[in-house]
Structure formats: C-alpha cells, structure tokens
Amino acid sequence: MVPRKRSLSSLFRDARLFYFKEAILLAKYGKETDAKWQKKWEDTGLYKFNRDRVDKKFYCLAMFSYPSAANLHVGHWWNFGLTDSYARVKRMQGFEVFEPMGFDAFGLPAENFAIKTGVHPRDSTQQNIATMRGQLRTMGAMFDWDYEVVTCEPDYYKWTQWLFLKLYERGLSYRKAAPVNWCPSCNTSLANEQVDGTSCERCQTEVTKKHLTQWFFKITHYAEALLAGLEKLAWPEKTKTMQKNWVGRSTGASIRFAVADSTAEIEVFTTRADTLFGCTYMVLAPEHALVDLLTAPERRGEVELYRDYVNKQSEIDRLSSTHVKTGVFIGAHAVHPLTGDQLPIWIADYVLATYGTGAVMAVPAHDVRDFAFATQYGLPITRVIGGATPEVDDAVPFVEDGILVSSAEWSGLTSATARERIVEQLVTNNQGRATINYRLRDWLVSRQRYWGAPIPIVHCDTCGIVPVPENELPVLLPYNVDFTPDGQSPLSKSEEFLRTPCPQCGIEARRDTDTLDTFVCSSWYYLRYPDNRNASAPWDPSLINRMLPVDMYVGGPEHAVMHLLYARFITHALCDMGYVNFTEPFKALTHQGIILGADGEKMSKSKGNAVSPDAYIDIYGSDVFRLYLQFGFNYLEGGPWSEDGIKAVARFVDRVERLADRVGELGRGARPQSLGPAEREVEYVVHNSIKSITRDIETFGFNTCISRLMEILNSLGRYDTEAAPKHAGFMRDSFAQFIRLLAPFAPHLAEELWAKLGHKNSVHLQEWPQHSEAALVKDTVELAVQVNGRIREKILVPSDVEEEAIKAVALTAEKVAPFLAGMKIHKVIVIKGSLVNIVVKPE
RNA sequence: GCCGAGAUGGCGGAAUGGCAGACGCACUUGACUCAAAAUCAAGCGUCCUCUGGAUGUGAGGGUUCGAGUCCCUCUCUCGGCACCA
Numbered sequence: 070m071v072p073r074k075r076s077l078s079s080l081f082r083d084a085r086l087f088y089f090k091e092a093i094l095l096a097k098y099g100k101e102t103d104a105k106w107q108k109k110w111e112d113t114g115l116y117k118f119n120r121d122r123v124d125k126k127f128y129c130l131a132m133f134s135y136p137s138a139a140n141l142h143v144g145h146w147w148n149f150g151l152t153d154s155y156a157r158v159k160r161m162q163g164f165e166v167f168e169p170m171g172f173d174a175f176g177l178p179a180e181n182f183a184i185k186t187g188v189h190p191r192d193s194t195q196q197n198i199a200t201m202r203g204q205l206r207t208m209g210a211m212f213d214w215d216y217e218v219v220t221c222e223p224d225y226y227k228w229t230q231w232l233f234l235k236l237y238e239r240g241l242s243y244r245k246a247a248p249v250n251w252c253p254s255c256n257t258s259l260a261n262e263q264v265d266g267t268s269c270e271r272c273q274t275e276v277t278k279k280h281l282t283q284w285f286f287k288i289t290h291y292a293e294a295l296l297a298g299l300e301k302l303a304w305p306e307k308t309k310t311m312q313k314n315w316v317g318r319s320t321g322a323s324i325r326f327a328v329a330d331s332t333a334e335i336e337v338f339t340t341r342a343d344t345l346f347g348c349t350y351m352v353l354a355p356e357h358a359l360v361d362l363l364t365a366p367e368r369r370g371e372v373e374l375y376r377d378y379v380n381k382q383s384e385i386d387r388l389s390s391t392h393v394k395t396g397v398f399i400g401a402h403a404v405h406p407l408t409g410d411q412l413p414i415w416i417a418d419y420v421l422a423t424y425g426t427g428a429v430m431a432v433p434a435h436d437v438r439d440f441a442f443a444t445q446y447g448l449p450i451t452r453v454i455g456g457a458t459p460e461v462d463d464a465v466p467f468v469e470d471g472i473l474v475s476s477a478e479w480s481g482l483t484s485a486t487a488r489e490r491i492v493e494q495l496v497t498n499n500q501g502r503a504t505i506n507y508r509l510r511d512w513l514v515s516r517q518r519y520w521g522a523p524i525p526i527v528h529c530d531t532c533g534i535v536p537v538p539e540n541e542l543p544v545l546l547p548y549n550v551d552f553t554p555d556g557q558s559p560l561s562k563s564e565e566f567l568r569t570p571c572p573q574c575g576i577e578a579r580r581d582t583d584t585l586d587t588f589v590c591s592s593w594y595y596l597r598y599p600d601n602r603n604a605s606a607p608w609d610p611s612l613i614n615r616m617l618p619v620d621m622y623v624g625g626p627e628h629a630v631m632h633l634l635y636a637r638f639i640t641h642a643l644c645d646m647g648y649v650n651f652t653e654p655f656k657a658l659t660h661q662g663i664i665l666g667a668d669g670e671k672m673s674k675s676k677g678n679a680v681s682p683d684a685y686i687d688i689y690g691s692d693v694f695r696l697y698l699q700f701g702f703n704y705l706e707g708g709p710w711s712e713d714g715i716k717a718v719a720r721f722v723d724r725v726e727r728l729a730d731r732v733g734e735l736g737r738g739a740r741p742q743s744l745g746p747a748e749r750e751v752e753y754v755v756h757n758s759i760k761s762i763t764r765d766i767e768t769f770g771f772n773t774c775i776s777r778l779m780e781i782l783n784s785l786g787r788y789d790t791e792a793a794p795k796h797a798g799f800m801r802d803s804f805a806q807f808i809r810l811l812a813p814f815a816p817h818l819a820e821e822l823w824a825k826l827g828h829k830n831s832v833h834l835q836e837w838p839q840h841s842e843a844a845l846v847k848d849t850v851e852l853a854v855q856v857n858g859r860i861r862e863k864i865l866v867p868s869d870v871e872e873e874a875i876k877a878v879a880l881t882a883e884k885v886a887p888f889l890a891g892m893k894i895h896k897v898i899v900i901k902g903s904l905v906n907i908v909v910k911p912e
Numbered sequence: 913g914c915c916g917a918g919a920u921g922g923c924g925g926a927a928u929g930g931c932a933g934a935c936g937c938a939c940u941u942g943a944c945u946c947a948a949a950a951u952c953a954a955g956c957g958u959c960c961u962c963u964g965g966a967u968g969u970g971a972g973g974g975u976u977c978g979a980g981u982c983c984c985u986c987u988c989u990c991g992g993c994a995c996c997a
Contacts (some may be wrong), residue, residue, distance in 0.1 A: 266993090266994090306916085307916060307991080310992085311993085314915075314993060317993095319997090321997085338997065340996095341997080419997095420997080421996065421997090424996045428997095429997045430997085437913095438996070441978075506997090543978060626992095628994090700925095700935085702924075703925070714936080714937070723950095723951095725969095770934095772935080775938075776934065780934085780935070783935090789971055851931085853931040855931085857978090858977065863931080898930090898978080900978095906930080908977045
C-alpha cells in the first residue's frame, strides 16, 4: 500500500528508480504492452493524488457507474477512457489531477437479479464490483483507487443516513400523505423526475397513482436558489434550460374568491390577472379539498359519480392534450372579487390538483383550455382583451397580451400594466397578492424496496417519529430478508429489523421500513471521494472546501433533471447548514454522446448489436480502442460503431511504431545549426498541432486532436523520405515532441515509445508542450486572389510583405488579368495570410 | 402544440464571416510481388465543350467585397416539455 501523503519529488524519485531498471521493450504494441505499463504505473504509484498540492488540484469526475456483472461495455470506455485522456492533458499541464472511481451500488437491478436467480444482492454486487475493478484497471486510466467509494457499504450509507437526519433536523426532510407515482412493475413509488412522461424512467411501465405516506426532501425550498445558481455554471445551455424548465418558475397572482352562502374561499393562481373581468366560472380539481364542503346536496350524487370516473382514468388519458375535457357543476357559486358577479363552480379533469392551488379562474375568451370547456358546456365567454393593433387576428380564444376592454376603470390599459394595477387593487381589498409559482415538486425519496439505504427513523406509538441518534448510525440493512416484491417494503417483513426500542422512551417501537431512493446515495458521493476513509465525519470541511467544486464533470445528458438537480440541491442545503462553503458542486459539465451499434440502433444484448471492447482490446490493445473512440466520433454527439474505423486506427499505430524504428535507426545525430525549409515545414506542423490540440481538448474535441497527431506523423514521414540532408537529431526531437502529445490519448503506447527513445522516466511526468508563435509564421504564404469573390489565381508572397505590395502582385497576376479587362476596380480587400479580393464593376 | 439542437462527398467527420470537404474510411490507378496481403505513390463533390470553366454545405429569400457560418421563411431529423392556469 502506497502511503497517501507523498511529495512530487519523492514520486519522481520512485518512478525514476523503477524506470532505471531494464525495461523489456516489446517489438510491437499490444495488450502485453498495456499490462506491462499498468503494472509499472501501479508499482510506482505514478498517478497517486498528492494532497500537498491541493492548491493545484483539478477534480475531474466522470459519473460513477452501476456495477454490472458483464465486462466493461463501450459506454464505460467512452465515458471513463476519454475523460481520462482529458484529465491526462490537465495533469501534463501541471495540475494535480484528482480522478477517483467508485460504484453506485444500491439499486433495483441487483434486487431484480436476486428475485430471478436467488443470488443475494450483496453477494452479486460485491462480485460485480470485483469484476469491474479488474476491468477498469485494464483501461490504463489514472484512477486513484485509494479513494474508492461504494455506496452500498455501511461506511458509506452511514453518511447517507446522516445526510437524511441533517435534512430532517433542518425541516428539509418531511413525511406526508400524498398521491404518489407508483410503478407497478418495480413495485415502488417514484419521484416526479423519475417519471418519463407517464412511464417509469427505469422500466417504461406506465405509472399509476397511489395514496401513500412517504418521505420527501424539500427541494422546492431551493427553487429560486437552484435557478439563480445556474447562471455562473459552465454547463451546456441545453441542460441549464432543462433545469430551468423543470423548476418552472412562473410569476403571477394568487386571488381569493369568496363563495356565496359560505365562509369558504377559493384561492387560485393565475399569470393573467389582466383577464380577471373575463372570468365567467371557476374550476376546482376533482380532488380539491373544498369539493366535499361546497357541493350542493342535490348535486352530490353526480359529483361523486364524476369523481369516481376521473379516478378510473389513467394518467396517460388524463394528461393527454387531445383528451376531451369533462366536468360537472357542483351547485355552488363563487363571487367575483371586483364585480361581485356570481360565478358557477365546476370540477373538471383538466385542472390538476398538484399545480398551483388546484383551482383556476376560468377565462374562456383568453385561454384555450377554458375556451374548449366553456364551448362544450355552454358557459358564457366574455372578451376583455382586445388586440393592441388592428392587424391582430382577434378571434377568441385570444391568448396574447393586448388592451383591456370591458374591465371597469382598467379598460384601456395594456395587459402588462393591468396585471400590476389589478393586483394592487386586490391587495388593497385583501383579496389577493402577487406571487410566484413553481412546477418543481418536492423530491419523494421513500422506496418500497430492499436494496437501498434504510431510512434512519423509528416510529414510536408514544413519541411519534423519532430520528435514530447519530451515534447509532448506520442503521444496518439486514442480510436475511424476503424481498419478493409484493408492494410491501421487504424490510417490514423482517422482525429483527423492524423491532427496536424507541430512542426517546425506550419502549418497543418500529423502524421505518422504506429505503432511500438511490439518487440520494449519488447526490453526495463527489463530496465523499476526497475524504473517503473518514470514520468520524462524512468529510473534513477544511479539505473538502479546497477539493471542491468538481472542475469538470462528465456524464450522460439523461441525468439533466434527476441526478444533476438533486446533487445541486443537496450541496445548496449542506452549504446553508455550514458543512461546505460552496453551493454549486460542478463548476463545468460535459455530456458525452452515445455510441450506437453498427446498425445505428442503441446497443443492446437483445438487438444483438452490442460491441464488446474485450475482443478488440485482445487483438489491438486498449490504446487502439481508446484512440478509435477518440478519432471516429464527435464526443458530444457519438454515432454508430464502425469496424473499418478501428482498423484505420490500428494502422495509424503501426505507422507510429515504424517511424519510431526509423528514429532508432537514424540514431542520435546533431540538430542542425539553423533550420532549413524542410525542418521549418515540420516545425510548423508540430507547433500548429500543439496549438490546436491544446485548444480542442478543452471542449473534448478528441477527433480533431487525433487528426493533428496524424498530421505530425505524416509530416515526419515526409521529412524522412524527402528531406536532404536529413538531421537525425531534429527528427528525434520532433518525434519526442510527438510522443508527448500522444501520451494522453494513447498512454501505454506513448510510454513504450518514450522508453524506446531511451528516456528513464515516464512520459506522463513530462510537461505538456507549448507552441511557439514564431514557428507558425511561414516564410512565404499562398494567397488566393479573387475577383468579385471568385478565386482566379493563387500567388506566393513573402509573409512579411506590405499590403500595397500584395495588391500590386495580385492585380498583375496572369490569370487575373482577363477578368479585369474592361472593368473598373472598385476596391481591393487584402486579408493577410489568406486572400485578396478585387472588387470590380463594368466600366 | 411550445422550447432547444441539428441537416456538409459513397461513409465518419473538419472549417475565429475569408481558398468548403482538414484528418481518416471506402474506392480507382500505379509501384513492389509469381500472386495476394501489407506497404508506398497518385487520384477521388457534381456537371461541361476538361492544361480550362460552371456549379456546390436540406429548400427559398436577405445582409456583405465575401456566407456552411449572420438574419427571415419553410422542410425534415433528434432531444426536452406538454391541459402547469
């Protein structure tokens, strides 16, 4: 075991000692090369994170993965391997890169596998993790396994439970009875974010509603902070937009309507207070709490019938916008707050109990849904907004802003002004107020499944809900449990787990038998990584505040409103509680695309189009596989797998090795005193590549990085065959530069060739090359000469020549002349280093 | 329906408003070979009257000396949201 605290120089010394030992250089790159260097890197602790250099830290994180039984798939390589190449560049650039790895190990697949095969989730998960660890090592990434995190281990979930308790103390975790999303196939409740339209995000089964008492995290408390925090994040705009939409902030007014012959009031939320005078009826959601109270006796039968009918409708039907709206009058009337008119109160399935107040003021003239409903049931339609200009098509429903009409003293105002003025009046009358509504719902975290972190709560008949004291954590997940899914929490069937003395009164009580959503486990793992062995606290703030935020986070876009929103919420909450001093955990974010099967379909075993990395690695070695992934696709887009592509990359590696042999044959000749044209040409390509790669790696443009490497190789190959005289020293230096640039992208191959060049230390301890602008200035440049934007000629001019001289050459160029005949030269535009455009008009 | 992203050779994909197609794949031709593979060299958008010219980045308009790139309209593809008051 390598001690953790090591200075860079001691690392360097160890590495040197090791590298001084005679290295067996292999004839040709392949998996043996991989194995050899992986062992050396591990033995020398080459990639161990050095805490002494935390001020230079670069926390590079790829979303950890679920441990699966099979070998690594293309997606793992794509995410982890390429992120590693990015991190390697950062490391060569002088950063102390922190690149940990771990496993999101709780969750349904292991439990479902157990139900099918009888293998306990703990056993299968541990087995899978062992397999994956081994597999991940063959990738040759810089993972520092000293910092591994496994979420299903008690030393991790102890702190997941701690997190739950802290949120509970703070009032951010609470229990309530509510209709919740229920997946009949997974047999558990789900959070809103985990329902994809109307189906379960995991298994695509259509979700139903179930009335349950469950634990929620009060993410809505952070709605505003989560929106504001997005501003400063270097995240894809698309992802930020998705989060914004998910939070769904909408500004409007809350208006209270009195009910005739009743003390009850109906509160509605509206973004269109300007249309208040057009309100001709009220609608409550069928589930609204006031329905029972307000329904007239003679309407009760019909109302009950209707509520039953709505109950039986499936979610998918009710939410469909093509669904024909239905509803019934409940026999009561509301009073318009400004006119005193009596407005019939209806219940209808188009009003959602879960948004706003579950009630709306219906303005059929200015809302498409109210319009459809009013038309269908013959309710009055009163127009109160006119088009701002006569050209506006003002058929009803007219949903745009305009000028108020038939609205008492507010007539003539614009919608925007009226919204403010009408609310002011309502405030004066104590009938309403300006308010903001969010679409975001609190995060339901209870799951009626076995393989998760137990909720650290005890239910006591006398004391009620009692949190498990911190010093009694973790609440261990018992091993022997019947986890056949039947909708009951498996833990409720375990007597040994269930029964426990109440921490407060000591009388026998019952533990909470639900487990936490696995998204809770993954909402804080990035905080545990740097301090993963801390037994007395989830982390040491003095360390974490220096290690975080994550500098680059890489993972799939499918987590945009799940994991990424949850993690931000938890960090905001932890900051408020003083456990960390930052609110945003992920400074920068990159979403990788998806590698599809050769048929363009998503890879899957059932489709038979899955590509096994192992087969290719066996033949070509892991760097060839990694290089192909880097070269063959745009990282942000992905694309279909191609067999031909990987052969092309294997060929590139062959050529690199042949060139290395040539460099060996040529020996260590001197560098030329001054560079000749042939050398200048090579220098140009090398430095142009350094500049491009350094820039492109920042945006994960691996494909163009590899292209630039190929250009260097082509250039050196040309130099080798064509230059006379040829300078061995120059060739060797240029090749060494190439190997440095290659190192992050093909770490084993580069290491092998670096050793072959006679170097005694690792190429991965080298500094990243810097380009020289001087090398990018060519002696002569080729300029395109255009006449009216069309290329007519190409001229060679010295690069330092003045604009006037360029014009002169261009105007007298042989093939240009015919196009100038009989024309008047209007102007001549010179773009240095690129082109000349002669603008002419007929004389 | 609303919001967002995208459309470039036979294919994967490049191009701070400045020579479209970098870098590759596939293909064609040549060299080497008894032959094949490998390798090396050359060619490779389309069309024509072919040492040249015209045309060309989903379609149509516009701005500009100059547009794949900026603006408008449309088509299609992909993502997200969707009775959210």
